[in-house]
Amino acid sequence: MRTIWLIARHDWRMLRAERTLWAIGLLLAITIGYGVRNGSAWVDFQQRNINGALDEERERIGKMQRDIADLNAGRKGAPSSDPGSPFAAGYTLAARWAVIPPAPLSPLAIGQSDLLPYYFKVSLRSRDTLIGNDEIENPVHLLSGCFDLAFVIIYLYPLVILALGFNLISGGKEDGTLAMTLSQPVRLRTLAAGRILFRGIYVLTLATVLSMAGALLAGVDFSAEGAGVRMLLWTGVVAAYGAFWFALAVAVNALGRSSAANAVALAGAWLLLVLLAPSLLNVTIKSLHPLPSRVEMIQAMRVAGDEVTAQRSKLVAKHLEDHPELVGASQDTMAKLAVRNVAMMERMEDLVQPVLDRFDRQLRLQQALVERYRFLSPAILTQAALYDLAGTDALRYQHFTKRVDAFHKEWRSFFFPLMLKNVKLTE
Amino acid sequence: MTGATVLQLLLPLLIILLTYDTFSAERELGTLRQLLSLGVPPAKLAAGKALGIAACLGMLLVPAALIVAGALALSSEDGSFTATGPPMALLTAAYLLYFAAFTGVSVAVSAKARSSRLALLALLGFWIFNGLIAPKAVADLARRAHPSPSALEFARGIEHDIEQGVNGHDPSDKRGEEPKQRLIKQYNVESVDKLPVNFAGISMQEGEEYGNRVFDKHYAALWDTYERQRRMHEASAIVASVLAARSLSMALAGTDVSQHVHFTRAAEDYRRLINREMNMDLARIMKGSDYSNAYTRGRDLWEKIPDFDYRSPGLDWVMSHQWFSSALLGAWALLACVAAYEMTRRLSV
Numbered sequence: 001m002r003t004i005w006l007i008a009r010h011d012w013r014m015l016r017a018e019r020t021l022w023a024i025g026l027l028l029a030i031t032i033g034y035g036v037r038n039g040s041a042w043v044d045f046q047q048r049n050i051n052g053a054l055d056e057e058r059e060r061i062g063k064m065q066r067d068i069a070d071l072n073a074g075r076k077g078a079p080s081s082d083p084g085s086p087f088a089a090g091y092t093l094a095a096r097w098a099v100i101p102p103a104p105l106s107p108l109a110i111g112q113s114d115l116l117p118y119y120f121k122v123s124l125r126s127r128d129t130l131i132g133n134d135e136i137e138n139p140v141h142l143l144s145g146c147f148d149l150a151f152v153i154i155y156l157y158p159l160v161i162l163a164l165g166f167n168l169i170s171g172g173k174e175d176g177t178l179a180m181t182l183s184q185p186v187r188l189r190t191l192a193a194g195r196i197l198f199r200g201i202y203v204l205t206l207a208t209v210l211s212m213a214g215a216l217l218a219g220v221d222f223s224a225e226g227a228g229v230r231m232l233l234w235t236g237v238v239a240a241y242g243a244f245w246f247a248l249a250v251a252v253n254a255l256g257r258s259s260a261a262n263a264v265a266l267a268g269a270w271l272l273l274v275l276l277a278p279s280l281l282n283v284t285i286k287s288l289h290p291l292p293s294r295v296e297m298i299q300a301m302r303v304a305g306d307e308v309t310a311q312r313s314k315l316v317a318k319h320l321e322d323h324p325e326l327v328g329a330s331q332d333t334m335a336k337l338a339v340r341n342v343a344m345m346e347r348m349e350d351l352v353q354p355v356l357d358r359f360d361r362q363l364r365l366q367q368a369l370v371e372r373y374r375f376l377s378p379a380i381l382t383q384a385a386l387y388d389l390a391g392t393d394a395l396r397y398q399h400f401t402k403r404v405d406a407f408h409k410e411w412r413s414f415f416f417p418l419m420l421k422n423v424k425l426t427e
Numbered sequence: 428m429t430g431a432t433v434l435q436l437l438l439p440l441l442i443i444l445l446t447y448d449t450f451s452a453e454r455e456l457g458t459l460r461q462l463l464s465l466g467v468p469p470a471k472l473a474a475g476k477a478l479g480i481a482a483c484l485g486m487l488l489v490p491a492a493l494i495v496a497g498a499l500a501l502s503s504e505d506g507s508f509t510a511t512g513p514p515m516a517l518l519t520a521a522y523l524l525y526f527a528a529f530t531g532v533s534v535a536v537s538a539k540a541r542s543s544r545l546a547l548l549a550l551l552g553f554w555i556f557n558g559l560i561a562p563k564a565v566a567d568l569a570r571r572a573h574p575s576p577s578a579l580e581f582a583r584g585i586e587h588d589i590e591q592g593v594n595g596h597d598p599s600d601k602r603g604e605e606p607k608q609r610l611i612k613q614y615n616v617e618s619v620d621k622l623p624v625n626f627a628g629i630s631m632q633e634g635e636e637y638g639n640r641v642f643d644k645h646y647a648a649l650w651d652t653y654e655r656q657r658r659m660h661e662a663s664a665i666v667a668s669v670l671a672a673r674s675l676s677m678a679l680a681g682t683d684v685s686q687h688v689h690f691t692r693a694a695e696d697y698r699r700l701i702n703r704e705m706n707m708d709l710a711r712i713m714k715g716s717d718y719s720n721a722y723t724r725g726r727d728l729w730e731k732i733p734d735f736d737y738r739s740p741g742l743d744w745v746m747s748h749q750w751f752s753s754a755l756l757g758a759w760a761l762l763a764c765v766a767a768y769e770m771t772r773r774l775s776v
Binding site for chain 1: 432436440444543544547548551555559560562563564565566567569570571575576577578579580581583649652653656657660683684687
């Protein structure tokens with residue numbers, strides 16, 4: 001055991017004397033700093049938009065309450081749209097923003113959060129108006145993707161490890177120091193163990209430093225719920241990912257080839273696992289289970305819209321048949337309008353539903369395939385884990401969209417009865 | 428992953444793997460001394476090495492390119508090369524320059540490096556910077572230097588200008604009142620109901636035109652931001668040749684932002700045409716302030732609207748936006764060849 005430590009310490013001295021190590025360290029520091037800055041900038045941008053939306057809502061609802069109060073006190077004539085009408089309130093005046101705030105770790109991995117909507121305006125307008133409120137972004141930027149800490153970890157960190165490990169044993173063999181060392185009373189196994197031990201510790205330290213430095217630079221709020229645990233898990237994932245690449249380097253060394261052959265083999269493995277496997281999996285999944293295009297959705301909505309308008313009166317009659325309790329109430333003009341709106345909207349949504357269902361089904365199939373085949377590459381696995389921990393994975397956003405959907409339904413079931421009874425809102 | 432990924436990212440890697448030890452391996456084997464003793468001029472030596480690699484790549488690429496060109500021609504409207512030929516030729520030239528740059532750099536590094544290992548490491552570093560780091564880093568820099576508005580800000584800006592006026596003190600209700608008075612004066616009647624034209628049609632068209640002014644202002648700003656971002660990407664090709672190759676490749680394939688904007692403008696003009704026709708028809712057919720259900724129109728009105736006939740911009744339009752990228756790509760190829768020549772000239776055993 002003493003020998004192993006001796007070898008490890010010696011290895012450290014040797015590496016320290018090499019300039020490359022410091023150059024790599026500097027490069028890594030720069031990329032981490034740059035990645036975290038980009039992540040923070042994106043999260044700030046999201047937060048600013050969310051705050052903007054909530055401010056707008058507060059202002060609008062405040063104005064509505066003032067208008068209602070003015071109206072009740074008779075201080076003002078009725079404005080063009082009556083703030084007390086459940087119509088105006090439910091459609092525009094009282095509409096609420098549903099937002100998903102960035103999770104504490106999201107500056108570390110932008111993930112899919114630059115593609116998926118993070119705020120919706122929920123009102124009585126039909127569900128399809130919730131679709132398609134994407135962020136404005138230059139498509140060239142979306143093509144290139146983001147330079148965030150997750151990118152540094154998944155793409156560049158393995159390269160650092162490989163640069164450190166590709167000549168672990170073969171290097172000594174080539175410059176003759178291995179034969180020299182082995183002439184001492186030390187076994188090859190001990191020597192290899194010592195070197196692996198030191199460099200392994202180095203890799204793990206790097207993982208911790210990478211993660212912690214990123215978190216500190218991004219100003220992650222560790223007091224937030226679960227942030228500490230997530231950070232620990234993040235570090236664990238990065239360490240496991242690093243361990244995989246280091247183990248691979250050791251295994252390739254054990255084959256006993258030259259340093260150059262090792263370098264080519266390891267670079268090939270990196271290319272295959274980090275670059276090719278994810279994009280090939282992506283292409284395969286997309287061609288096996290393509291998502292319906294947006295044009296198809298728009299087309300379906302137009303056809304449905306035409307049909308619903310054409311059958312307007314029939315739909316109202318059918319709606320009243322299904323809801324006999326409304327027959328008496330629906331004499332008032334406003335209530336009549338409400339019944340018509342509800343009947344048309346419901347029919348419209350029924351007609352469009354198949355396209356949405358197909359979209360959901362294809363998405364589920366795609367995700368099932370990813371679930372199964374992500375084990376093909378540790379890069380895919382790590383990426384999924386890091387996005388998950390940062391809260392920027394597609395699943396979290398899907399969950400959010402489902403909740404928005406539920407809220408939209410609730411909103412309707414609150415306002416529709418008020419509209420039918422033509423209740424005046426007084427507060 | 429598309430054909431462009433293969434050409435822009437993976438082929439350069441293939442070039443590097445074929446080239447990195449072209450001189451360094453000879454040096455390590457000891458054959459370099461022999462080679463140099465023959466007195467081959469360095470330009471010929473470098474060109475010969477590069478040609479060998481080019482022949483190797485050509486065996487792979489030429490058949491592939493021919494198949495692609497044939498498939499594109501067959502699937503084009505007239506089944507010939509008239510439409511796809513010229514952009515295909517330019518695209519081929521662009522990629523040849525891009526590959527020449529990589530070959531030149533690889534030969535130069537191989538001649539300069541002390542060992543094959545160092546040559547490979549340096550070239551892999553160059554490749555990673557060019558293909559992986561630079562595009563992302565430049566995207567983030569461009570976003571920071573010229574931020575596009577958030578969807579929310581953009582929508583609120585338009586809403587604000589329509590309600591309060593582009594200059595900030597021209598509220599929409601006042602704007603609605605103005606044409607009423609003007610028309611009453613113009614036709615010399617006492618109220619809107621007596622107008623010989625339909626007020627709803629005219630006021631809708633006025634609102635439409637005001638909205639168009641607002642849209643024009645905001646979209647012009649957005650397209651301007653994209654254009655500034657594009658210029659940053661373009662200029663960054665100085666450090667990463669892939670950006671120039673990508674720009675040319677997207678432009679020639681007709682999938683870049685400039686051509687998208689060109690199409691959006693045409694579509695928007697078409698929308699405006701339909702709206703104007705419809706509003707003016709309403710204004711002409713109905714009278715006064717009547718806009719009841721009595722207004723129904725048949726086929727003839729719709730047939731008056733011409734079909735949307737979009738022509739994508741010609742090759743000269745596309746290339747006029749790409750001269751800087753073309754120049755940079757050319758410069759890369761030229762400098763890389765010069766470097767390869769210089770390094771071969773100074774080749775030491």
